[in-house]
Amino acid sequence: xxxxxxxxxxxxxxxxxxxxxxxxxxxxxxxxxxxxxxxxxxxxxxxxxxxxxxxxxxxxxxxxxxxxxxxxxxxxxxxxxxxxxxxxxxxxxxxxxxxxxxxxxxxxxxxxxxxxxxxxxxxxx
Amino acid sequence: xxxxxxxxxxxxxxxxxxxxxxxxxxxxxxxxxxxxxxxxxxxxxxxxxxxxxxxxxxxxxxxxxxxxxxxxxxxxxxxxxxxxxxxxxxxxxxxxxxxxxxxxxxxxxxxxxxxxxxxxxxxxxxxxxxxxxxxxxxxxxxxxxxxxxxxxxxxxxxxxxxxxxxxxxxxxxxxxxxxxxxxxxxxxxxxxxxxxxxxxxxxxxxxxxxxxxxxxxxxxxxxxxxxxxxxxxxxxxxxxxxxxxxxxxxxxxxxxxxxxxxxxxxxxxxxxxxxxxxxxxxxxxxxxxxxxxxxxxxxxxxxxxxxxxxxxxxxxxxxxxxxxxxxxxxxxxxxxxxxxxxxxxxxxxxxxxxxxxxxxxxxxxxx
Numbered sequence: 001x002x003x004x005x006x007x008x009x010x011x012x013x014x015x016x017x018x019x020x021x022x023x024x025x026x027x028x029x030x031x032x033x034x035x036x037x038x039x040x041x042x043x044x045x046x047x048x049x050x051x052x053x054x055x056x057x058x059x060x061x062x063x064x065x066x067x068x069x070x071x072x073x074x075x076x077x078x079x080x081x082x083x084x085x086x087x088x089x090x091x092x093x094x095x096x097x098x099x100x101x102x103x104x105x106x107x108x109x110x111x112x113x114x115x116x117x118x119x120x121x122x123x124x125x
Numbered sequence: 126x127x128x129x130x131x132x133x134x135x136x137x138x139x140x141x142x143x144x145x146x147x148x149x150x151x152x153x154x155x156x157x158x159x160x161x162x163x164x165x166x167x168x169x170x171x172x173x174x175x176x177x178x179x180x181x182x183x184x185x186x187x188x189x190x191x192x193x194x195x196x197x198x199x200x201x202x203x204x205x206x207x208x209x210x211x212x213x214x215x216x217x218x219x220x221x222x223x224x225x226x227x228x229x230x231x232x233x234x235x236x237x238x239x240x241x242x243x244x245x246x247x248x249x250x251x252x253x254x255x256x257x258x259x260x261x262x263x264x265x266x267x268x269x270x271x272x273x274x275x276x277x278x279x280x281x282x283x284x285x286x287x288x289x290x291x292x293x294x295x296x297x298x299x300x301x302x303x304x305x306x307x308x309x310x311x312x313x314x315x316x317x318x319x320x321x322x323x324x325x326x327x328x329x330x331x332x333x334x335x336x337x338x339x340x341x342x343x344x345x346x347x348x349x350x351x352x353x354x355x356x357x358x359x360x361x362x363x364x365x366x367x368x369x370x371x372x373x374x375x376x377x378x379x380x381x382x383x384x385x386x387x388x389x390x391x392x393x394x395x396x397x398x399x400x401x402x403x404x405x406x407x408x409x410x411x412x413x414x415x416x417x418x419x420x421x422x423x424x425x426x427x428x429x430x431x432x433x434x435x436x437x438x439x440x441x442x443x444x445x446x447x448x449x450x451x452x453x454x455x456x457x458x459x460x461x462x463x464x465x466x467x468x469x470x471x472x473x474x475x476x477x478x479x480x481x482x483x484x485x486x487x488x489x490x491x492x
Contacts, residue, residue, distance in 0.1 A: 037157045040443045041418050041450075043472060059472060061420050063158040063442065064352050066472075085418075 002031040002124065005096045009111050010120035011072040017114065018099065024073055025099035026051075028060060031124045033095040036062045042084040042091065043069075044100060049077045051103060053110050058100070060091065073110045075103030130175035131268045131330035132337055139348060146351055147239030149176040154350040161353040162445045165319050169274035170349035171340050174318075174325070175333060176239035179267045180249065184258035187231035194252050194393055195225055196376060198386040202227040207295040207314055210384040212248065213394030217375040217401055221245050222366055224316065226297050234297075234312065238366045252393065268333025272346065273323030273357075275489065281324050284343040285336055287313055289324055294492040302332065315491075318354060320361030322491040359453070360444050362412070362484035368423060368439040369410055369453055377401040378455070379410045380483060408436065409461040412483040413469065414451050417476045418443060421452035421469045427460075428468040428475060435460050438469065446486040453483055 008016040014032035018025040033039065041061040051057040051071040058069040079102040084090060090098040105111075115123060127150040136143060141152035152173065154161060164170045182191060191199055197210030206227050212220040221241040226234035237245045246262050253260060272281050281289045287300060297314035309329055317323035326336065340346045355365065364370050369379050376385050377398055386392075387399050415421065421441035429435045441452030452469070460467055465480040 037154070038159050041420050043419060043474075056472075061443070063162075063356060063445065064153070066420065066422060088418075 002029070002034050003096070004030070004117050004121050006117040008096075008117065009072065009114035010117065010123070011070065011114055012123060013070040015070060015072045016096070017072050017111065019105070019108075019111065022105055022108075023078065024075060024103050024105050026072060026101050026103060027099040028069070028091065028095055029120070030095045033091050036060060036067060038063055039088045039091045042088045042100060044080045044084065045077050047077050047080060051075060051077060051101070053107075053113070069100065072114055073103065073105055074107050075105045077101050078104050128176075130173055131333055132173045132175060135334070135337060135341075136173065141348075141350060147176055148242070149239055151176060152348070152350040154352045155348045158350070158352040158356060159445055161347060161349040162356050164347035165274045165321055165349060165353065165357055166446060167275070169272065169276040169280045169346045170353070171337070171346045172271040172273065172349050172351075172354055173269075173337070174271045175268040177269050178237040178239060178242035178245065178262075178264040179327065180235040180237065180246065181261040181263055182233045182235065182258055183231060183261070184256075185231060186256040187233055187258050190253060190256040190258045191225060191233050191235075192389060192392060193256070194249060195223075196385040196392060196394070196398070197225070198389050199225060199227055199233070204229055205296045205298050207297055207316060209295075211370070211376045211381070212245065213375065213392075213398065214372065215394055215397060217377065217394050217397035218372040219366070219370040219375060219379075220248050220372070222364065222370055222376075226312070226314065228297075228299070228312075240367060266329065267327045268330045270326045270333060270336055270340075271317055271319075271323060272326065272340070273317045273319045273349075274321050276345065277321070277323040278491070280340070280343070280345050281313075281326075284339055284345060285326075287326070289313055289315070292324075294490050302328070304332070304335075318363060319357040320363070320486065320488040320490075321357075322489060355440070356442055356445055359440050359442055360446055360451075360486040361488045362453075362482075364410075365440065374410070374455060375401060375406070378406045378408055405458060407458060408455050409458050410439065410453055410455050410483065411461050412451060412481045412485065413454050413467065413478040414449055414481045414485075415469065415476050415478040418450050419471045419474070419476050420450050421454075421471060421476075421478075426470040427454045427456050428470060429460060430466060430468070432468075432475075435467065444485050449485070451481070451485045
């Protein structure tokens with residue numbers, strides 16, 4: 001069964017944000033990687049791109065289909081997880097350790113719109 | 126409301142991901158597509174393909190009628206011979222692609238795509254005027270299993286007890302199988318849709334359920350869903366109706382002219398297809414290989430080096446047997462030559478690619 005990590009902020013579309021100071025690490029939940037199956041490609045934005053809460057910033061592709069990544073918060077991309085370019089399957093191995101992008105948060109108040117782990121667990125039931 | 130095959134309860138019990146396909150609720154995957162794909166390439170997998178449609182054509186004019194509606198040539202075929210080909214509209218567009226089994230003199234067994242069953246049967250009925258034939262739509266009677274992979278022959282012989290060793294590629298035979306006091310005649314053929322050796326077995330729902338259970342109990346055959354059926358057929362360049370063939374995509378456009386016998390005296394669509402063959406077509410189906418790992422999907426735009434839209438992806442995957450992102454696409458003919466550089470729009474980005482053969486992995490048939 002899927003793991004749920006506490007201390008993160010979750011969106012309804014199954015992305016998470018781990019906040020460290022003014023930065024947010026954005027990835028997909030373990031529940032999401034289970035639902036997707038084998039991840040074979042991760043389409044990521046570039047450093048300095050702006051992402052906007054609620055808007056698509058990339059995609060995760062399984063063998064069968066592409067699923068859009070929706071930004072849970074707004075900000076500027078300061079780093080992308082380049083390891084995923086060669087090993088997209090890392091998302092299946094550990095979705096929480098393998099974040100997808102790191103952003104400088106432009107509006108931390110947006111975090112209030114996201115779910116904590118308990119609410120997210122209920123959302124997945 | 127989607128129909129269920131006779132194995133529906135078994136798929137659900139196995140925890141399969143079920144999804145609508147061609148009017149049926151079908152298993153897409155049981156474990157994951159990659160493992161199921163590799164099982165068929167390396168060992169043996171079984172697919173429930175009971176959604177496929179079956180039509181039996183008999184009567185004094187059966188051969189003449191099949192010749193009239195079918196692009197391939199079944200004249201003088203030996204019993205058990207199977208032909209792949211299409212039914213076309215008078216304008217050359219494709220009604221469906223199908224297998225025609227010659228079961229006897231003026232006795233043919235036609236296997237059609239699930240999504241097209243109603244359309245095909247209506248089409249066949251419309252064409253039968255003037256032919257003394259009996260058209261028996263048997264889709265509701267037959268279940269169908271496809272046992273595929275290098276170990277398929279041993280599994281069918283040893284687990285199902287059906288002698289099949291001597292069957293040649295693209296031939297079929299009937300077998301009388303006894304079940305207590307009851308018995309029935311099944312059809313088994315050395316055919317498939319995976320590029321591997323394998324068999325397709327047509328029998329009653331009861332037979333199909335029992336055969337499936339034996340295969341599951343044996344542990345020698347992995348249950349495989351339609352997800353890997355698509356990746357398997359795609360990488361060996363086999364077309365899927367709705368993607369590579371349609372009312373708008375003729376067999377000539379799809380590069381399937383070898384299954385269109387223009388030397389036959391007559392068949393529906395012959396004039397249009399002969400004209401396409403002689404004068405060329407505006408669009409052709411090609412293979413495209415990308416340099417990046419991004420995945421082209423059905424419906425994505427194909428771009429010329431000048432960024433004009435010159436076509437559309439019909440099927441694409443990150444190919445599982447050869448680690449590459451590839452697709453089939455329908456493009457303007459001037460861009461269809463091998464080696465032509467073009468690009469594919471994938472979401473916001475454009476990825477360069479090159480025209481290659483439509484076969485990304487070699488077939489391993491046992492002929």
